[in-house]
Amino acid sequence: MLAGQQCRLHGGKGSTPPMRVSGIPSGAVWIIAYFNDKSYGPLSRNGGHGTFGFPVRAATTDLPAVPGMKAKLPGGARVIKAARSSGDYASAGYLPPCSGGRGNRYTVDLKAIDKAGKVLDEITNFDIGKY
Structure with a gap:
């Protein structure tokens, strides 16, 4: 994980x-x-740190960085489900890595969806970093 990409509670703007x-x-x-945070059970699956939709523009599509703790997203992206965190960790969208630097493993699952909501292809547990 790049420096500064952790949550605000740990000094970042992830x-x-x-x-x-x-x-x-x-x-x-x-x-x-x-x-997901694969090292923390409650947020380890099904978009524990947030679920977002990104419009497909072509067979190769760039997904912009989604700012942490925000409901308004860039590039036509939208919040499908906010992070399941609560209390000081509650987020209107993405919860950046917030483990306090314990080496937790963060991943993303990506699904290509058609207009009827059918999953056409997917990749799971793609590593995006540790914190």
Whole structure:
């Protein structure tokens, strides 16, 4: 993980890493991204750190960095489900890595979705860093 990408509670202004997704199947209209902390059970799956939709622009599509703790997102992206965190960790969207530097493993699952909501392709547990 790049320096400064952790949550505000640990001195950062984190955002998701920008990603380039290629090989997107024909008919896909959204890439749905589920951000997880694989080292912390309650936020380890199904978008524990937030779930976002990114519009597909071509067979190769750039997903912009999503700023932490915000509901308004760049590049036509939208919050599907905010992070499941609560209290001081509550977020209107993405919760940046917030483990306090214990080496937790952060991943993203990406799903290519057609206009009917059918999953056309997916990749799971793609590593995006440790904190």
